[in-house]
Amino acid sequence: MSVAKASDRRLPNPLAMRGLTSNTLILLAVVWVVGVANLSFFGNVLKTYGTTPAKLPALLSLMLAFGALNVLLAGLVAFGRATKLALIFFLLLSSLTAYFMDSFGVVINDEMLNNVVQTNPAEARDLINLRLFGYLLGLGVLPAWFVGRIPLVWRGWRIELIARLRLLALALIAIVGPVLLFGGFYASFVREHKPLRSYANPAYPLYSLVKYARGRLGSKADKTIQPIGLDARIPRADPHRELVILVVGETARADHFSLNGYGRETNPLLSQEPGVISFGDFHACGTSTAVSVPCMFSLQGSNGNAEGQESLLDVVKRAGVAVLWLDNNSDSKGVALRVPYQDYRSPEVNTVCDIECRDEGMLMPLQAYIDSHPQGDILIVLHQMGNHGPAYYKRYPAAFERFKPTCQNNDLSQCTAQEIINAYDNALLYTDYFLAKTIELLKRNSDRFETALFYVSDHGESLGEGGTWLHGLPRAIAPRAQLHVPALMWFGGHHHEVDVAALRAKRNAPYSHDHLFHTVLGFFEIETAIYRPELDILTDARKGDW
Numbered sequence: 001m002s003v004a005k006a007s008d009r010r011l012p013n014p015l016a017m018r019g020l021t022s023n024t025l026i027l028l029a030v031v032w033v034v035g036v037a038n039l040s041f042f043g044n045v046l047k048t049y050g051t052t053p054a055k056l057p058a059l060l061s062l063m064l065a066f067g068a069l070n071v072l073l074a075g076l077v078a079f080g081r082a083t084k085l086a087l088i089f090f091l092l093l094s095s096l097t098a099y100f101m102d103s104f105g106v107v108i109n110d111e112m113l114n115n116v117v118q119t120n121p122a123e124a125r126d127l128i129n130l131r132l133f134g135y136l137l138g139l140g141v142l143p144a145w146f147v148g149r150i151p152l153v154w155r156g157w158r159i160e161l162i163a164r165l166r167l168l169a170l171a172l173i174a175i176v177g178p179v180l181l182f183g184g185f186y187a188s189f190v191r192e193h194k195p196l197r198s199y200a201n202p203a204y205p206l207y208s209l210v211k212y213a214r215g216r217l218g219s220k221a222d223k224t225i226q227p228i229g230l231d232a233r234i235p236r237a238d239p240h241r242e243l244v245i246l247v248v249g250e251t252a253r254a255d256h257f258s259l260n261g262y263g264r265e266t267n268p269l270l271s272q273e274p275g276v277i278s279f280g281d282f283h284a285c286g287t288s289t290a291v292s293v294p295c296m297f298s299l300q301g302s303n304g305n306a307e308g309q310e311s312l313l314d315v316v317k318r319a320g321v322a323v324l325w326l327d328n329n330s331d332s333k334g335v336a337l338r339v340p341y342q343d344y345r346s347p348e349v350n351t352v353c354d355i356e357c358r359d360e361g362m363l364m365p366l367q368a369y370i371d372s373h374p375q376g377d378i379l380i381v382l383h384q385m386g387n388h389g390p391a392y393y394k395r396y397p398a399a400f401e402r403f404k405p406t407c408q409n410n411d412l413s414q415c416t417a418q419e420i421i422n423a424y425d426n427a428l429l430y431t432d433y434f435l436a437k438t439i440e441l442l443k444r445n446s447d448r449f450e451t452a453l454f455y456v457s458d459h460g461e462s463l464g465e466g467g468t469w470l471h472g473l474p475r476a477i478a479p480r481a482q483l484h485v486p487a488l489m490w491f492g493g494h495h496h497e498v499d500v501a502a503l504r505a506k507r508n509a510p511y512s513h514d515h516l517f518h519t520v521l522g523f524f525e526i527e528t529a530i531y532r533p534e535l536d537i538l539t540d541a542r543k544g545d546w
Contacts, residue, residue, distance in 0.1 A: 019151035022083045022160070023075075023167045029087045029147065030070045033202065034063070037094040037139050040101035041066075041199040048193055058185040061178035068174035069203060075168050080160070083152060088144040094202045095140025099132050103413060104390075105468030107198035108205040110212040112472050114290045120330045122345070122356070126391040129411035195477040226308055228299055229315035232521075232528040234377065240497075242321075242377040243370065243449035244523050245438055248293065249431065249457030249486065250329055250386030251471060254282065256428055257486045264403070266428040269436035275490045276439075277504050279537075282487035284459045285513040288472045292458040292513065293333040293383075299530055301514035311335045312517045313381070319526045322373050326362040327383040336381070345385075356394055359384045359434045366441055377524055378449075382438070386431055389461060389470050392423035396430035417464050424463060439490050451492030452523055456516065457485040487511065489537075497525070503541035511537060 020028075045062065049055050078086035097108050106112065154160065179186045189196065198204050254260050258267045259278035270276050285302035286292035297313060298306035317323045317339055325336035328344040344350040350361035362382050370378060387395055391410040403422035407415030435455055442451040460482045462468040471482045491498050518535040521528065522542070533539045 019153040021153050021155070021163065022078065022080075023163055025083065025087065025147065025150065025152065026071060026074045026078055026167070029090060029143070030067055030074060032143055033091065033094045034067045034070060037098040038066075038199075038201050039098070040105070041196070041201060044196055044199050048196060055185075058178075058182040061182055062185075062189070065175045065178045066200065068171040069200075071171040072168060072175070073203060073206065075164060075171065079164060084147055087147050090202060091144045091147065092136070092140040093205060095136050095138075097201045097205045098139055099135035101199060101201065102135075103131060103411075104470045105462065105466070106470060106472050107474065108208055109198060109474055110208045110215065111286070111288055111291055111474070113208055113212040115288045115472060118290050118330055118333065120345075123330065123388065126389075126394070126410050129409070131411045131413060195474070198474065198477070224308065225310055227314070228310045229318060229528045229530050232315045232319040232526050234319050234321075234524060234526055240450045241375075241448065242452070242524050243380075243442065243445055244378070244452045244454065244520070245366075245380045245382060245442060246520065247435065247438065247453065247455040248296070248329075248381060248383045249455060250289065250384045250388050251459065251461045252387050252428060252431060252457035252486050253460035253463075253481050254280065254484045254486045255481070256425060259488065260486065264425055266425050267432045268429070269432050270488070273436070273439060273490060275493075275500060277489045277500065277507055279487040279489075279511055280508045281510045282456065282485055283483050283510070283512045284457070284485045285475075287459045287475060287478045287482040289330065289458050290333055294335055296456070296458065296513045296516050297335045299517055301517065302512065303514075307334075310338075312520055313339045313379075315528065315530070316379055316520065316524060316526065319524065319528070321377040321379050321524055321526075323379045323381075324369060325381045325383065328357060328359050328362055328385045329383045329388070332383065354397060356385070358397065359386070359430070360437060363434075363437055363441055367444070370445060379520070379524070384431065384434070386457070387424060387427040387461060389424075392420070392427050395427035400430045400433065401426050402429060412464075412469055421463055424461070435488075442490070442492055446492035449492070450497065452498075453488075453490040454516075454519070454523070455489075456487040456513070459483070460485050497542055498538055499541045499543055503538065506537075506540065 042063070045059065049059065051059075074087065074090055078084075078090070100106050100108065155163075256262050256264075256266060257278065258265050259270060259276070260280050265271070270278075284292050285295040294306035294311070295302055297311040298304065299309065299312075300306060311334075313323050313325070313336060323339040325332055325339055325341045326344055327336075327341065328350070331343070332341065342349065344362050345357050347353045347357060350357040351364055352358040352361035359382070366380060369380070385395060390412050393406050393408050403425050405419050406423040406426060407419040408423075409415055412420055435453070439453055442453060445451055459471050460480075461471050462473075462479055462481050465479060465481060468479060471478075473479070473482060475483070489503070491500055515535050515537050518532050519537045521531050522533075522536040522538045
C-alpha cells in the first residue's frame with residue numbers, strides 16, 4: 001500500500017475550490033477602495049457639511065451612492081477575461097491617487113496628469129518616499145495580488161451577462177434612490193460644492209485621464225502653428241539698445257517676499273536696490289508650470305489655449321530682437337521651441353552644481369552672449385528651479401540655510417510646519433541672491449543698453465494651510481497661496497523711457513500673467529496690431545510717445 005505524499009495531505013483551500021464570481025470580486029474591490037482610499041473625499045465632505053444628526057442620513061446615502069458609482073464604473077469594464085486586469089488597474093490607480101490627495105491635498109485632474117507627463121526624473125525622485133511605497137503596497141499591490149490569485153467562477157456568457165446587468169441595475173437604483181430621497185442635499189453637492197467631486201477616487205482621476213487623452217489626441221491631429229504679430233517691428237527712430245532679462249520664477253508665493261511685507265527678511269539683497277519695484281497684487285494664470293508658462297507667453301493669456309499659436313518669443317524675435325532661453329527647470333513647455341535654448345540642469349553645461357545644478361549657473365555665460373551681439377536688442381529668459389517642492393531643502397546651497405531647523409525630507413508629513421516653512425524661506429533667500437546677481441550683470445551693461453529686469457513666478461505654493469500642500473489645484477478652487485505670486489522690475493540708470501516713480505505708485509494695482517505679453521512688447525517698444533496698451537504695465541509710466 002503506497003504512502004501518500006505530504007503535499008497530498010494538505011487541506012484544500014475552499015476559495016481555491018469554489019472561487020468567486022466576477023460580481024463578488026467587483027464588490028469586494030469597491031468596498032476596499034471606498035473604505036480605505038477615499039479618506040480625502042469623505043474628509044472634505046464632512047468638513048463641508050458637518051456631522052450634525054440632521055445631516056447623517058444624507059451623508060450615509062452619499063456613501064451608498066458613491067460606492068454604487070464605483071460599482072457601475074468597474075462593472076462596465078471588468079467583465080470576462082478583462083475582469084482581473086481592470087480591477088488591478090482600479091486598485092493601483094486608487095492607491096496612488098489616495099497618496100497624493102491624503103499627503104498633499106491635491107486632486108488628480110487633467111492639468112495634474114499633464115504635469116506628471118512633463119515631470120523630469122529629478123522632480124519625480126523628489127516625490128518618492130517610504131510613505132508613497134506604503135500606500136502603493138498596502139492599498140494597491142496587496143489587494144491587487146489577492147485579485148490576481150483568486151480563481152473566478154465562469155458560469156457561461158448568458159448567466160454572467162444577466163448577472164452583470166442585474167448588478168448594474170442595482171447600482172443605478174442605489175444612485176438614483178438617494179438622489180430622490182435627499183434632493184436638496186444632492187442639489188447642493190452638485191451645484192454649490194463642485195470641488196468635492198474632484199476628490200472622488202478613482203472616478204475623477206479616470207475622468208481626468210480620458211479628458212487628458214482626448215486633449216492630447218486632438219492636439220496631435222493639428223500640428224500647425226498659427227503665426228501672430230506678422231507686422232511686429234521696432235521703429236527705426238529708436239536710438240537706444242534694450243537689454244531685458246526676464247526671470248521666470250518657480251513656486252514662489254508673494255506673501256513670503258519681505259518686499260511685500262513678510263515678517264522675515266527673505267529679500268535682504270533686493271531690499272537694498274533702490275530701483276527694485278515689487279508688485280504686491282500679481283496673480284498667476286495657472287497653478288502649475290505646465291499651465292502657467294505657456295499661458296504667460298501666450299497672446300490668449302488665461303482666457304484661451306496657448307497651443308497651436310506662436311508665443312511672445314516668436315513675435316519679439318520677428319521684430320529683430322535676439323532671444324535666448326536658458327532653463328534650469330524641466331523645460332520651456334513648448335514656449336522656446338523656435339528660439340535658441342539651453343538646458344542648464346547638467347554639470348556638463350552648468351558650472352555651479354553641488355547636490356543639484358544651481359540657478360546662478362545660468363548667469364555665467366551671459367556676458368559673452370551679450371558681447372557677441374554688437375547690434376540690436378536682446379531678450380534673455382532665465383527659467384529657475386526656484387522653490388520647486390516638496391524637497392525645498394535641495395533648492396539652495398548650504399550657505400543659505402539661515403532659518404532653522406529645516407525639513408530635510410521629501411515626505412512633508414515627517415516634518416513640522418515650521419521646519420517646512422524654514423526650508424521654503426531659505427530657498428527664497430537663494431532666489432533673492434540670484435536676482436541680485438542678475439541685476440549686477442545688468443548694471444555692468446547699462447552704459448551700452450537700456451537695461452531692465454522683470455521677474456515673476458509661474459505659480460505659488462500651499463504650505464499646509466487647510467491641509468493642502470504643493471500646488472496644482474484647479475484654478476477655480478485653488479487657494480490664494482497658489483495663485484498670488486511675486487513679481488518685480490528693476491531698471492538701469494540710463495533707462496530713458498520709464499518713469500520709475502510713476503510705476504512705483506502703481507505697485508499695488510492688480511496685475512496678472514496676462515500683462516506679461518504686452519509689457520515685454522512695451523519694453524522693446526515693438527509696434528504691432530496685437531499689442532494692447534491696457535495690458536502693458538508700463539503704459540502709464542512711460543515718458544513720451546513711441
